[in-house]
Amino acid sequence: MLFSSIAFLIFLMIFFPLFYLSGKKARPVVFMLSSLFFYMNTQTFYIAVTILWILANFFFISKLKNLSDKSLPERSSERSSERSSERSPERSSERSSERSPERSSAEVLSAAKRKRKKFYFISGVCFNVFALFFFKYTLFLTDNANSLIHIFIPSFSLPYLSILIPLGISFITFKSISFLIEIYRGNYNKSVGLFNYAQYILFFPGVLAGPIDRPGKLMPQLENLKQDLNINDLKKGLAFILWGLFQKAVIADRIGLLINGGLNNPENSSGGELLIFVFLYSVQIYCDFAGYSNIALGTAKLFGIDIMQNFERPYFSKSIGEFWRKWHISLSSWLRDYLFLPLAYKYARKLTLRNLELKSVERYSYVMSVLITMLIAGFWHGAGWTFVFWGFLMAFYMIFGFYTKKFRRRFFAELFRKAGFKYNSKIKAVIQTSVNFLLITFAWIFFRAESFSSAIITIRKILMNPFENVSSVFSHEMIFAGFLVFVYFTIEYLQNKKPRIIKSSAKSINAVPAVYRFVLYVFAAFFIFSAGYFSISQFIYAQF
Amino acid sequence: MRSSDSIKKILLLTLLSAGLFVLLSSKLHVIGDLLIIPGLDYYTFNKTVRYGDLYRMSRVSEFKEEIPYPPPELIFNTMEESDVISAGDSFFQIPINGLMFAAALEKLCGKKVYDATQIDEEYCKRPAGVLELAGYTADSALFKEKIFLLECVERYSPERAKSKYLASSKEVAVKYLSLSVNILSFISADEWLQSSFLLKAPLEFKADTYFRLFNRLPADASIHTLKPPMLFYNEDKEFAENKIDSVYIEDVANSIKKLSSLLKEKYNLVLLYVVIPDKYSLYGSYVNPEFQYNGYIPKLTESLKSKGVYTIDTYTLLKQNSYNDLLFYRSDTHFNVRGRDLLLGECANQINQIIKRNGNLK
Numbered sequence: 001m002l003f004s005s006i007a008f009l010i011f012l013m014i015f016f017p018l019f020y021l022s023g024k025k026a027r028p029v030v031f032m033l034s035s036l037f038f039y040m041n042t043q044t045f046y047i048a049v050t051i052l053w054i055l056a057n058f059f060f061i062s063k064l065k066n067l068s069d070k071s072l073p074e075r076s077s078e079r080s081s082e083r084s085s086e087r088s089p090e091r092s093s094e095r096s097s098e099r100s101p102e103r104s105s106a107e108v109l110s111a112a113k114r115k116r117k118k119f120y121f122i123s124g125v126c127f128n129v130f131a132l133f134f135f136k137y138t139l140f141l142t143d144n145a146n147s148l149i150h151i152f153i154p155s156f157s158l159p160y161l162s163i164l165i166p167l168g169i170s171f172i173t174f175k176s177i178s179f180l181i182e183i184y185r186g187n188y189n190k191s192v193g194l195f196n197y198a199q200y201i202l203f204f205p206g207v208l209a210g211p212i213d214r215p216g217k218l219m220p221q222l223e224n225l226k227q228d229l230n231i232n233d234l235k236k237g238l239a240f241i242l243w244g245l246f247q248k249a250v251i252a253d254r255i256g257l258l259i260n261g262g263l264n265n266p267e268n269s270s271g272g273e274l275l276i277f278v279f280l281y282s283v284q285i286y287c288d289f290a291g292y293s294n295i296a297l298g299t300a301k302l303f304g305i306d307i308m309q310n311f312e313r314p315y316f317s318k319s320i321g322e323f324w325r326k327w328h329i330s331l332s333s334w335l336r337d338y339l340f341l342p343l344a345y346k347y348a349r350k351l352t353l354r355n356l357e358l359k360s361v362e363r364y365s366y367v368m369s370v371l372i373t374m375l376i377a378g379f380w381h382g383a384g385w386t387f388v389f390w391g392f393l394m395a396f397y398m399i400f401g402f403y404t405k406k407f408r409r410r411f412f413a414e415l416f417r418k419a420g421f422k423y424n425s426k427i428k429a430v431i432q433t434s435v436n437f438l439l440i441t442f443a444w445i446f447f448r449a450e451s452f453s454s455a456i457i458t459i460r461k462i463l464m465n466p467f468e469n470v471s472s473v474f475s476h477e478m479i480f481a482g483f484l485v486f487v488y489f490t491i492e493y494l495q496n497k498k499p500r501i502i503k504s505s506a507k508s509i510n511a512v513p514a515v516y517r518f519v520l521y522v523f524a525a526f527f528i529f530s531a532g533y534f535s536i537s538q539f540i541y542a543q544f
Numbered sequence: 545m546r547s548s549d550s551i552k553k554i555l556l557l558t559l560l561s562a563g564l565f566v567l568l569s570s571k572l573h574v575i576g577d578l579l580i581i582p583g584l585d586y587y588t589f590n591k592t593v594r595y596g597d598l599y600r601m602s603r604v605s606e607f608k609e610e611i612p613y614p615p616p617e618l619i620f621n622t623m624e625e626s627d628v629i630s631a632g633d634s635f636f637q638i639p640i641n642g643l644m645f646a647a648a649l650e651k652l653c654g655k656k657v658y659d660a661t662q663i664d665e666e667y668c669k670r671p672a673g674v675l676e677l678a679g680y681t682a683d684s685a686l687f688k689e690k691i692f693l694l695e696c697v698e699r700y701s702p703e704r705a706k707s708k709y710l711a712s713s714k715e716v717a718v719k720y721l722s723l724s725v726n727i728l729s730f731i732s733a734d735e736w737l738q739s740s741f742l743l744k745a746p747l748e749f750k751a752d753t754y755f756r757l758f759n760r761l762p763a764d765a766s767i768h769t770l771k772p773p774m775l776f777y778n779e780d781k782e783f784a785e786n787k788i789d790s791v792y793i794e795d796v797a798n799s800i801k802k803l804s805s806l807l808k809e810k811y812n813l814v815l816l817y818v819v820i821p822d823k824y825s826l827y828g829s830y831v832n833p834e835f836q837y838n839g840y841i842p843k844l845t846e847s848l849k850s851k852g853v854y855t856i857d858t859y860t861l862l863k864q865n866s867y868n869d870l871l872f873y874r875s876d877t878h879f880n881v882r883g884r885d886l887l888l889g890e891c892a893n894q895i896n897q898i899i900k901r902n903g904n905l906k
Contacts, residue, residue, distance in 0.1 A: 007734035013563030017556035041730050229552055257766060261782055268785055477758040530750050 001041050003208075003295040004249045004534055011038065016302050024226040031199065031225055031303065038204035039167060046166040053131065053166075054198050057176045060124030061192055064183045067117040121184040125177055132173040135165050140383035168207045170380055174334055175201055179215050181338055188215050196223050205296040209289070211310045211330035218307065227304040240298025242524060248291030249532030251488060254481050255284040257533065266454055271461040272470030278458065281448050282441045283485050286315065289328065315440070315489075316496045318432035320397040323440060335373050343369040366402060371395045381447070386455060390447040397439055484531075570736035583610065584739040596875030598775035600739075602761040603751035607768065607775050609875040614642040619650055619659055623680065626658035628895060629813065631667035632695030634877075635820050640884045645695075648884065653892035655899075668696060669704055672806055680811055689902065691895055692813040694803075697877075698822045698840060699783040702792070705799040769830045774874045776831065780824035788838050797847035804853045814898055816854045818891065819844065820879070821862055823872045854898055856890050 001007050015034035022030050040047050133141075138161055146157050166172075179200070182188040199222045200215060201207075259277040262269040269277070293310035300307045314327035324332045347365035371392075378391020416423045449455035461468075494501050509517065569576040583594045594613040616639030623629065628649070630636060636645045636659075643651075646659035660667040666674050671694060696704055704710055737743055755761060761768055767776040800817055807813040819841050828835035841859035848855045862871055862883060871883030879887070 001730055005731075005734055006737055007730040010563055010566050010733045010737070011730045013559050014567065017560035017563075021553070021556050021560065037730075229556070261778065265782060265786055267787060475758070475760070477760050480758065529746070530753070 001038060003292060003299075004245055004253070004532070006534065007041075011041075012299070012302070019303055020229045028195070028199065028222075028225045031222075032195070032202070035199070035202040035204040035207070039202060039207060042167050046164065049166050050172065050202070051198075053172065053176070054194075054201050056127055057124065057179070057201075058192075058194050058197050060120050060127070060180060061183060061197065063120040064117060064124070064180065065192060067113050067120070068183065068186060068189070117184065121180060124180045128173045128176050128180075132169060135163060135169050137383045138163055168209070171207065171210050171212060172201055174212045174331070177338070178212060178334060182215050188219070190219070192219070203300075205299040205305075206307060209292050209296075210328075211293060211296065211308050212334050213307050213330065218305075221305045225303070225305075230304060233301050233304050237298040237301030238521075240294045240301060242298075242521075242528060244291045244294030244296075244298060245528050245532060246291070247287040247294065247488075249534055250528055251481070251484055252284045252288035252291055253533035254477070254484070254531075255280045255287075258475075258478055258481060259284065263448055263458070264450065266458040266461060269461070270469035270472070271463075271465035272468045273473050274458050275462045275466050276470065276473050278445055278462065279441055280481075280485075282315070282437070282444050285444060285447075286311075287488070313492045313496045315437055316433055316492065317436055318429060319401060319436060320394065320439065321401070323436060324394075331377070335377055339376065340369050340373045343372055363402075367399050370398050370402075374398070386446045386449050386452060389452070390443050393443045393446065397443075566737055567730070567733045569740070570733040576736055576740075579740040579742065580736070581739060581741060581744060583613070596775070596873050597877055598777065599875035602755075602768075602775060603747050604755045604761055604768075605748065605752055606755065606770070607773055607875045609873065611873055611876065611880075612641055613639070616642050616644055617647050618644065618662070619647045619657060621650075621656045621658050623658045623660075623678070625656055626690065627655040627899075628657045628691045628693055629660050630657055630693040630695070631660040631671060632693075632818075633661075633665075633668050633697055633700065635697060635879065636661045636668075636695050637665070638878060640879070641881045645884065645888070648888050649693075649891060649895075652888055653895055655895065668694065669707070670710060672710075672803070672810070675811055689812045689814065691816055691898055692807055692811075693816045693818065693891065693895070695818045695820060697820050698825060699777075699779050701819045701840070701844070702796045705796045705803075710799060710803055767824070767831055771830070772870075772874065774823075774827065774830060775876075776824045776827075777822070777877055780822035780877070781828065781831075783840075784822060784825045784828055784837055785835070786838060788840055788843070790843075793840075793843045793847050796844060797851055797853075800848055801851045801853055804851075814854065814902060816856075816891070816894055816898065817848065818856050818887070819858060820887070821859045823877055825859065826862055826866050826871065854894060856887075856894055858887060858890070861890055862886060 001011060011034075015030065015037070019027055019030045019034070036047065039050065142158050142161070149156055149158065179188070179197070183192075196219060200219055203213075203218065203222065206213065259280050262273055262277045263281060266274055290311040297307055297309065308330055310329050312326040312329065314323050317323040317326055344365045347368050348361055351361040351364055374391040374395035375388060376391070377394070378388045381387045381390070412428070413423045416425070416428065421427055445458055446452075446455045449458065491502075509520070512520070569579060582592075584600055592613060593610040596607070596609055596611060599607050599609065630646045630649065632645065638644075640648075644659060644662070646657045646661075649655075650657040660674075664674050664678075671692065738747065751761075760766060761775070766778050767781050768774065769776075800815075804815040804817075807815050821841055824831070825837050825841075828837065837859075839859075842857055845855050845857040862879075865871060865882075865886055869882055871879055871886065873880050
């Protein structure tokens with residue numbers, strides 16, 4: 001069910017009031033029902049697969065939880081004995097000699113438990129990764145294996161399995177793994193019930209395309225779904241939903257209709273057209289995904305639940321690293337915490353053992369960690385080589401930036417000095433933001449392309465004749481779309497650079513009498529309804 | 545209870561009632577049908593007129609066209625007694641002037657036709673797989689050699705032909721795995737609401753304003769011409785303008801040949817493959833005078849014939865008759881009575897020829 005569809009509006013019209021009209025004890029059940037209805041509305045059969053998935057993960061979580069709970073008192077007793085031994089070494093040596101057989105058996109037991117805990121943790125992660133591979137990548141792997149086999153045995157092909165991908169599989173996997181890691185690391189120590197765990201995984205505002213909220217933030221809220229309707233939450237929720245619909249239905253889908261034909265068949269478009277389409281795609285994918293995230297945020301808020309902001313004006317970033325801190329924040333922080341940092345630590349430790357210089361250790365571990373993380377990020381987005389290459393490009397940008405940081409600083413400082421500008425001027429920020437945006441847009445070409453050859457054709461045409469037939473693009477609607485994009489990014493610029501203006505505008509709107517404010521909101525809703533495209537295209541990120 | 549709580553409760557109850565009313569109306573025809581705009585409910589056959597599928601998407605008044613839609617005559621032959629099994633997509637699933645394609649074919653050529661598509665829509669996407677599930681075997685004495693008429697609209701033809709499911713009898717149809725329970729569907733509620741009187745005025749106002757401001761349709765069917773007023777699918781345009789080479793055609797033809805061999809060997813069926821041209825392939829020059837058709841159907845026909853697969857060059861057949869005649873409805877993706885009859889005549893002709901050539905056909 002699309003968030004930008006009338007179907008979703010009807011869904012909300014039923015479950016939102018039902019939630020608050022039911023008794024406090026029944027609210028978690030109503031919320032669970034809404035999540036189940038939402039999920040089953042798209043793929044009824046796959047709820048069975050998802051429930052099995054939840055049960056399997058819950059098994060691993062329970063095992064981990066049991067082992068963590070039991071190991072705590074042992075560890076604390078060990079710690080207290082260690083502390084006491086620090087205070088009086090003599091006495092402790094006596095005690096230790098008295099209790100050494102017990103202690104050693106406790107240590108052995110504890111080591112065995114840690115081993116078991118590690119075993120369940122690794123099994124849980126492997127289960128999720130294999131399940132994700134099975135559903136999402138079997139076709140891709142069979143296709144590639146067949147291409148390879150055909151080189152040697154043209155008549156032989158591996159059979160293709162008919163597999164439908166369960167809804168939101170990539171996000172469910174990451175949430176499941178996140179839960180396992182948080183429990184394994186001891187960051188989430190509260191008891192977990194099956195019902196609340198299922199509530200966390202099936203949480204309907206985020207099941208399609210995130211945000212991938214950590215259990216620490218979401219679970220306590222889901223365990224306590226007893227709040228009454230709060231008018232402020234309702235207002236904020238509706239505001240987020242309206243803003244999200246503006247991004248998705250008015251901007252992203254409008255742009256989509258204007259550019260999809262050209263980008264699907266770059267052979268039939270001129271270099272100039274493609275150049276404009278590629279830039280507009282950058283806007284489309286951002287507004288599409290940010291729109292989805294805002295609708296998800298607003299919907300959760302209607303039910304009194306706070307979820308994380310997934311975007312923070314990423315196109316105003318001055319570097320690729322900053323972009324990734326502001327784009328799809330829940331995914332990038334997931335990758336940073338669970339992949340990049342452990343990898344960087346692992347490489348640093350390995351390289352330190354080889355007695356390398358600290359600088360080299362830092363560099364190598366950074367390069368390897370970035371490369372692996374971004375390649376996995378690319379592959380996670382889609383079962384295709386274009387996605388992997390997109391991930392590689394992002395890694396390349398970051399590594400190149402890392403190695404040339406000092407050189408670039410010196411070079412541009414000199415350039416600015418010669419041109420008579422102050423180095424830390426606004427011009428520098430504009431140049432950095434523009435170059436960053438160009439690099440990201442270039443990478444999106446591979447992300448959007450249906451194949452490598454299609455991406456290459458697009459790039460070749462743009463480079464060969466970037467202004468060819470540009471004027472043909474500027475229809476009335478393209479100009480309207482351009483105007484909307486301009487308005488949108490002006491607001492983002494003000495949010496980014498002049499937050500005071502936004503705050504004072506919000507204050508002055510709040511100061512207006514309620515009747516006029518109501519008229520204003522109705523007008524905004526009417527504008528979105530009139531200018532938006534509804535129920536026409538899936539959110540781009542929902543396909544991942 | 546405080547008054548603010550009462551107001552909240554009243555608002556919530558109103559919202560819930562409205563939501564439930566819409567949901568129930570879309571499920572219960574007794575209530576729902578009363579509020580539907582006649583002709584917009586596409587799949588209910590007991591209407592006298594319907595509007596074109598492209599109009600239903602755009603709702604721009606310039607393209608409003610009433611298409612006669614009398615209740616269809618259905619045929620109930622069994623698979624065993626039939627001479628021809630026909631399967632196809634919407635061209636075979638929607639009655640034109642009260643006749644389904646299979647029924648019209650039976651009337652014209654005098655052979656018994658089994659309308660497989662009415663039984664299972666998946667026949668056109670995975671014929672062998674569905675035949676297998678239906679327990680159809682060549683060994684059975686009941687199942688003598690028959691003709692399998694497989695229709696596909698042009699824009700989906702390559703995709704379906706190259707799909708690994710088309711010529712595979714081992715695949716379990718995805719449909720059976722992805723059973724969707726209608727009672728849970730909010731999407732049908734969405735469709736009902738858009739077809740009802742409740743949203744008629746705002747939707748039509750939006751569509752007309754939009755069209756006048758930007759000269760563009762507010763939906764996927766975003767291609768139109770006003771001389772004469774006609775609507776086209778975007779997908780049709782993309783397909784017809786896409787350049788295709790001989791490797792591409794060979795690839796498609798080989799897949800169809802594979803299906804033809806499988807049907808013959810395993811089920812004793814002779815394949816007659818028919819691709820219906822997209823509306824844009826025939827009338828694209830109305831939108832863009834420089835439009836040049838990529839020649840998909842004539843090229844595929846040639847290649848299939850060289851491989852011994854029975855087929856019809858429907859493009860050339862319809863194009864020859866399209867200059868002075870509209871063969872498709874203006875606001876719909878499907879052919880009209882005239883277009884259907886032209887194709888019907890050629891299909892009947894081919895079927896009779898195949899029967900003549902293959903003496904052991906029923």
